[in-house]
């Protein structure tokens with residue numbers, strides 16, 4: 001397997017290329033190394049390569065890696081989160097990317113010791129297999145979070161369909177950006193919504209061109225071990 005350092009160098013060059021096209025500062029983009037397919041050792045390699053944001057999509061995977069790595073990393077929970085798992089991870093995660101229902105918000109509100117940075121997950125494409133709120137549900141949902149003192153809606157997150165149809169992907173990301181602007185216009189104190197978590201190995205350059213501030217990279221950065 002290619003070293004994480006080499007993969008990261010390629011990705012950083014690609015980020016620079018995408019940023020140049022749209023006049024963005026590469027420093028405004030944070031790379032999350034998605035370590036769900038790889039070992040603790042490989043996750044540590046990401047840290048050595050200077051990538052300190054790590055993402056896991058399962059509670060057990062997160063806990064296992066957290067135990068080995070701890071607060072040397074910034075932890076992102078990026079997968080579907082069952083309410084009963086909140087308690088186990090809440091004091092370990094820095095960001096939750098998958099807030100998609102009120103019952104989950106209530107559990108986070110109850111368990112958190114301090115405000116938790118959350119992304120509201122949106123199913124922009126309407127694909128049946130994807131989690132997240134429909135576009136129409138996003139604004140009313142965030143309105144309902146107004147009184148939640150332990151939830152800060154830092155941004156919106158989406159997973160685009162796996163396809164090489166570039167115009168379609170671009171359209172997905174653009175719609176998330178437009179929704180973000182509508183959330184910001186609400187002026188809700190705990191929903192600044194300054195961030196966009198979008199772009200994976202297959203589509204991150206397009207996502208950056210459309211305004212991503214967090215990209216979530218598994219295969220292209222740390223690879224896949226099983």
Ligand SMILES: *Cc1c(COP(=O)(O)O)cnc(C)c1O
Nearest residue numbers: 034057078200201216217218219
């Ligand atoms: C697995 C996963 C990723 C990373 O996927 P790659 O295509 O391997 O980069 C990103 N986001 C989420 C939510 C994931 O589950």
